Structures are given as structure tokens and as C-alpha cells.
Amino acid sequence: EAQAARLQACATLSDIPDLLSEQRQALHSVLCETQPGDEVLLHGVTGSGKTEVYLQAAQATLEAGRSVLLLVPEIGLTGQTVARVRRRFAGARVAVLHSGLSAGERLLAYASVARGDLRIVVGARSAVFAPLVDLGLIVVDEEHDTSYKQESEPAYDARTVAQWRAEQTGAVVLLGSATPSVETYARVARHADLRRRVDGSQPPALEIVDMRDHHQGLFSPRLAEALTAAVDAGEKAILFLNRRGYAAYLVCEHCGHAWQCPRCDVTLTLFGSRTLRCRTCGHAQPAPAVCPECGRSDLVRHGYGTERVEREVRLLLPGVELLRLDSDVAGSYARLQGVLTRFAEPGPKVLVGTQMIAKGHHFPDVTLVGVVNVDLTLHFPDFRAEERTFALLVQVGGRSGRGERPGRVIVQTLDPEARPIVLAAAGEDERFYAEELERRRELGYPPAGFLVALDLSGMSRDQLEVAGRFTAEQLGARLAESAQILGPGPIWRERGRYVCRVVIKTTETGKTLDALRAWLASNRDRYRARGVRMVPDVEPEWL
Numbered sequence: 313e314a315q316a317a318r319l320q321a322c323a324t325l326s327d328i329p330d331l332l333s334e335q336r337q338a339l340h341s342v343l344c345e346t347q348p349g350d351e352v353l354l355h356g357v358t359g360s361g362k363t364e365v366y367l368q369a370a371q372a373t374l375e376a377g378r379s380v381l382l383l384v385p386e387i388g389l390t391g392q393t394v395a396r397v398r399r400r401f402a403g404a405r406v407a408v409l410h411s412g413l414s415a416g417e418r419l420l421a422y423a424s425v426a427r428g429d430l431r432i433v434v435g436a437r438s439a440v441f442a443p444l445v446d447l448g449l450i451v452v453d454e455e456h457d458t459s460y461k462q463e464s465e466p467a468y469d470a471r472t473v474a475q476w477r478a479e480q481t482g483a484v485v486l487l488g489s490a491t492p493s494v495e496t497y498a499r500v501a502r503h504a505d506l507r508r509r510v511d512g513s514q515p516p517a518l519e520i521v522d523m524r525d526h527h528q529g530l531f532s533p534r535l536a537e538a539l540t541a542a543v544d545a546g547e548k549a550i551l552f553l554n555r556r557g558y559a560a561y562l563v564c565e566h567c568g569h570a571w572q573c574p575r576c577d578v579t580l581t582l583f584g585s586r587t588l589r590c591r592t593c594g595h596a597q598p599a600p601a602v603c604p605e606c607g608r609s610d611l612v613r614h615g616y617g618t619e620r621v622e623r624e625v626r627l628l629l630p631g632v633e634l635l636r637l638d639s640d641v642a643g644s645y646a647r648l649q650g651v652l653t654r655f656a657e658p659g660p661k662v663l664v665g666t667q668m669i670a671k672g673h674h675f676p677d678v679t680l681v682g683v684v685n686v687d688l689t690l691h692f693p694d695f696r697a698e699e700r701t702f703a704l705l706v707q708v709g710g711r712s713g714r715g716e717r718p719g720r721v722i723v724q725t726l727d728p729e730a731r732p733i734v735l736a737a738a739g740e741d742e743r744f745y746a747e748e749l750e751r752r753r754e755l756g757y758p759p760a761g762f763l764v765a766l767d768l769s770g771m772s773r774d775q776l777e778v779a780g781r782f783t784a785e786q787l788g789a790r791l792a793e794s795a796q797i798l799g800p801g802p803i804w805r806e807r808g809r810y811v812c813r814v815v816i817k818t819t820e821t822g823k824t825l826d827a828l829r830a831w832l833a834s835n836r837d838r839y840r841a842r843g844v845r846m847v848p849d850v851e852p853e854w855l
Contacts, residue, residue: 321372328368335361335368338504342369342449345502348482351475353455355492356506358515358710359674362488363393365506366451367400369486370432374404378448378483379431383470385457387412387436388648389671393453397434409435409442412645437462440470440477447481450474454672455487455496456703461853469851471496490710491703494696494752497745498759515710516719518737522728523685530616530624535682535722539625542680543632543660547717549680551664552708553621554688556638557581560615562588564603571600577804582613583640593807621664621684629662637665670708676715681708683723690730694855695757702732702744709736756796756817758851764816764828765849768800769809772843776803779844780812787816790831794820809845815855825850 322344325336334356342352342365356362370380382397384390387410398406407421407430424430428445435442437460440450452460452474460470471487478485487496508514521532531539542549561579563570571580573590580588582599589596602609618638625634635651642648648668655663656675663669683705690701705723713719725733735744753760766783770776780800788797795818803812818824832848839846 321375331364331368332361332506332508332510334506334508335365338365338506339368339372341502341504342484342486343372346484348484349479350502351478351485351487351500352502352504353492353496353500354486354488354504354506355497356488356490357509358490358707359509359511359513359714360490360506361510362453362506363396364510365504366453366486366488367396369449370397370451371400373449374401374431376448378446379428379444380433380449380451381439381442381444381447381474382432382434382451383439383453383460383474384434384436385454385459385671387434388642388645389668389673390453391649391652392674393672394434397432401432404432405430406432406434407442409433409439411436411438437470440473447477447483450478450483450485452485452487454489456489456491456493457671458700458853461851463849463853465847467847467849467852469853472851491706491741494699494745494748495759498749509714513713513718514739515706516713516721517739518705518709518733519720519722520728520733520737521722521724523724523726530621530684531628531682532722532724535684535724536628538680538720538722539662539682540629543629543662545679546660547679548655548660548675548677549662549682550669550675550678550708550711551621551625551662551682551684552666552669553616553618553664553684554666554704555615555617556591556619556640556666557583557589557617558585558619558623559613560617561613562599563612563614564606564608565610565612566608567603567606569603569605575808576806581617583619618664618666625662625664633659633661635661635663637663637668639666639668642668667704669711670704673711674714675711677717678712678714679717679719681712681719681721683708683721686723686725686733687727690725690727690732695752695755696854698730698732699748701730702736702741705733705736706741756819760819762818762821762824763852763855764818764824765852765855766814766816767811767847767849768814768839768844769806769811769847770842770844771809773803773810775842776810776812776844779839779842780814783814783846786835787814787828787831790827791816791818791824794818794823794827815852 354362373380426443433442462468474485521534526532539549559582562582571588573595576592581591583589586599588599622636635655637651689704709721712721768779784797784800795816798815800812800814803810
């Protein structure tokens with residue numbers, strides 16, 4: 313019956329109204345050209361109608377008598393997707409699973425799903441484990457998003473689990489993104505491309521501003537003028553900066569003392585003008601008036617975050633309705649939705665935010681996106697930094713010009729010749745992926761290689777230093793023929809514990825994992841007895 317329904321869906325694709333030819337071809341790839349367990353990458357520019365392809369594929373799957381799982385990066389940031397799913401399948405009950413549910417609510421939802429009463433599940437990362445009956449389609453929206461990887465134990469990647477579940481159940485996995493991860497781009501053989509927005513337009517080109525020519529203020533003259541013009545025209549604008557707070561850190565100009573977290577090896581961030589807070593553990597203390605080392609009051613604020621951007625906008629545009637969206641404002645689902653609802657309402661507004669504002673939002677009145685400082689992402693010490701910078705520029709730029717009025721995207725940087733910035737501005741995504749894959753092959757990083765991290769932590773720095781060296785030596789001897797051992801890395805403090813990391817890099821995945829499992833099984837008790845915690849992280853998202 314399922315196969316007959318599948319053939320019927322393929323035969324009637326031409327009858328579906330209001331689909332562009334690219335969307336119809338993408339649906340054909342998902343419904344008619346796949347085998348059980350296959351993956352399809354839906355690579356579509358922002359605003360190209362990927363969600364409609366998801367919904368059409370889901371409808372065909374439900375009509376075939378099978379269940380649908382739709383994963384989103386963060387349930388609080390994808391309310392529009394959830395609303396569209398519920399509107400489309402109003403006659404069917406839809407389960408929404410996320411960490412904001414109480415234990416009782418989650419139990420009731422899981423029980424209904426397991427009985428087959430609910431055949432559509434929409435949820436964030438952990439929803440990948442929902443016990444759907446006869447699972448036929450798994451959609452992973454914004455598949456590039458790092459939120460799909462859980463770093464804490466048990467460390468798992470929802471995208472990998474989705475692939476495994478599809479192989480077990482005979483489902484098809486549909487991975488969608490305007491900027492797919494490099495690993496997915498290389499691994500998935502079947503690509504379906506959506507190259508134009510549903511209105512026939514292209515996303516606005518990026519305008520790059522060299523901030524080496526602007527030594528005063530957060531905004532270049534071009535961004536300040538564009539922001540003023542957008543508000544005066546009754547339009548909306550988004551300003552992006554991927555750092556919270558008012559200033560990155562506080563330092564005494566006289567003696568050089570910087571305020572650090574007592575539990576973590578990081579400087580404290582200034583929030584408002586009165587509080588210093590740790591972005592790692594949440595420790596907070598009042599901002600000082602004088603330096604405790606020298607007694608002077610020559611305290612200087614370095615760097616800036618979303619609070620400082622908010623202040624600068626108020627100085628530039630007095631009286632404008634200004635909203636801010638970061639994890640400090642969005643402390644609850646209700647507050648987050650409140651900000652998004654207010655911004656969507658008519659009238660000129662400016663939204664200042666972190667990466668929360670770059671994910672899947674559709675605001676037709678937004679005609680300007682300003683990236684205040686892209687260098688924070690570009691120069692992060694990680695082999696994926698350029699990939700994340702490229703994705704960020706494409707994603708946040710895609711929030712502009714989604715209505716009748718054309719959009720602008722202004723990107724401020726001190727490194728305008730950087731490869732991801734140049735290629736994102738030129739719209740050369742295929743070239744970016746080709747060059748990035750070649751770079752990864754040369755370095756042996758994923759997808760050319762495979763990484764496993766072992767995170768060690770304990771209360772004694774000396775003991776952890778011994779444990780790190782012992783781990784690297786043991787694994788080096790055990791895995792000498794199949795892997796390279798990197799580390800142990802530097803020891804740092806995090807939430808009151810000392811932490812270090814040993815990384816295993818290999819091209820012989822199966823052999824390495826088998827040997828590592830055996831070594832962990834025979835050594836974990838030894839580490840535990842000495843007060844050292846050891847957590848493996850297969851395919852870590854961050855290094």
C-alpha cells in the first residue's frame with residue numbers, strides 16, 4: 313500500500329498548484345528517485361520555498377500511511393515553521409517536542425506518538441528519538457546548524473541519528489539549508505537545488521565595508537546612513553553582532569588588571585554598566601569603581617556586544633522602537649516569542665541580536681541587514697571558522713528583501729579580502745565548497761578525516777596534567793597504526809573544574825572506534841577512582 317501511494321504521489325506531482333519548477337523537481341527527487349534509507353540534500357537560497365517542499369513531501373508520506381519527523385534547530389526560534397505545519401495539517405494532531413515541556417507533558421506526547429495516535433512530530437534535537445510508528449520521512453531543517461550537536465554527555469548529533477533511524481526504518485532523510493555543512497555537502501550524493509526565491513528575485517548582494525578606514529564608532533557612515541534611511545522610509549532593519557553584553561571585558565588602564573571569573577579561565581563580560589558576568593558559568597558580580605590592585609579609577613571597556621550596539625542605535629535614531637534579541641533577553645520561550653511578535657507588527661523598528669536572528673525568520677518588511685562585526689566569527693580558532701563565517705553571512709543576509717521592497721546587506725569587517733567574505737559577497741557557493749573541501753583534504757579534517765575528542769576534567773590541575781599525558785601516550789600506542797593523537801591541549805578552568813582535551817584524528821574510522829571502545833571500557837574505572845571524568849565526543853562540533 314505504501315509503495316502504491318508513493319507511485320500515486322509521483323504521478324500527481326504535476327497537479328500540485330503554485331509550485332515552481334525547481335520545487336517540483338526537488339519533490340520528484342525525494343518522492344520518486346529515492347530508496348529506503350536514502351538522503352536528499354535540498355540546497356536552496358534563503359526564501360526559495362524549502363518549507364513548502366518539506367510540507368508537500370510530508371503530505372505525500374502521510375497519505376502513504378507513514379509518519380513524519382520534522383527537526384528544527386531550536387524550537388523557540390522556528391515558531392513560523394511550527395505554525396505552518398499546524399495550519400497545513402489542521403486535521404491531524406501534531407506533536408511538538410522540546411526541552412521546554414514538563415516531564416508529564418513529554419511523557420504524554422511520547423505515549424501518543426508510540427501508540428500511533430500522533431503521526432507528525434516537530435521538534436528540536438532530542439525529538440530525533442521520538443518513537444514514531446512506521447517512520448517514512450525525516451526532515452532536518454537548517455541542517456548546518458550547530459544546535460543539532462549535543463556537546464555534553466551523552467554527546468550525539470541529531471543528523472547522524474536521523475541517518476541511522478532512516479536506515480533502520482526505511483525512511484527518507486531530507487536535509488535542507490541555504491548553507492549546508494561541508495560534511496553533508498560532500499557526503500550526500502543526491503542534491504536538489506533551489507536557486508531563486510519564490511518571488512523570482514535573488515537574495516541581495518553583500519556590500520562589504522572596510523572598517524580599517526573607520527576608526528571611530530561602531531557604525532560606518534554607509535551603515536549609519538542606510539539605517540537612518542530605512543527607518544525614515546517606514547521600513548525595518550536588523551543589526552547582527554554575535555556577542556552579548558555591553559563590553560567584552562574591563563581592564564585597568566594604569567596597571568593592566570583585568571577582571572576574570574573565579575571559576576573559569578575567562579574574562580568577565582560587562583553587562584549594562586553595573587554587572588560583570590561570566591559567559592561560561594553565569595557567575596556575576598558588581599562592576600567595580602576602582603581597581604583592587606592599584607586603587608585607581610582608570611577603568612577601560614574593551615570590545616562591544618549587543619547592549620552597546622543598542623545604545624549606539626538610540627543615539628543615532630532617538631525615539632525609534634528598538635528591540636534586542638539575545639540569550640539575556642530570551643530567557644524564556646514566552647519572552648522570545650514576544651520580541652519576535654512585536655518585531656513582526658507594522659511600523660518601523662530596529663532589531664539588534666546575536667545568531668538567534670539569523671535562523672529561518674521571515675520578516676517581509678526588513679529591507680536592511682547590518683553585520684556590525686563579522687570578524688568575531690572569522691577569526692575564531694577552529695578549522696570550521698571560515699565555513700561558519702560563510703554560512704552566517706548568507707543566512708543573516710537572507711533576512712533582507714523578502715517582501716516587495718528590495719533589500720540591502722552591509723557587512724563591516726577589518727579583513728575584506730578574507731576568502732569566505734569575498735565568496736559570500738560574490739554568491740559563489742559552489743566555489744567555496746570546492747575550495748573548502750580541498751583545504752580539508754590537505755589538513756585531514758572532516759569530511760576527509762574523522763575526529764574524536766576525549767574531554768578530561770578534574771579538581772586538581774596537577775592530576776589532570778598527568779591524566780592528559782597518560783591518555784595521549786596510551787592512545788598513541790594503542791592507535792599507532794590507524795590514527796594521529798593531538799594533545800593533550802592546554803588546561804583551562806571551567807565551572808570550577810580543570811579541563812583538557814585529547815583529539816584523535818583518523819581516516820580508518822571503524823578500526824579506530826573499535827579500539828577506542830575497548831580502551832575506554834578497560835580504563836574508565838581507573839580514571840573515575842582518581843577523580844578524573846572522561847567524556848568522549850565523536851565528531852565534535854568545536855575544537
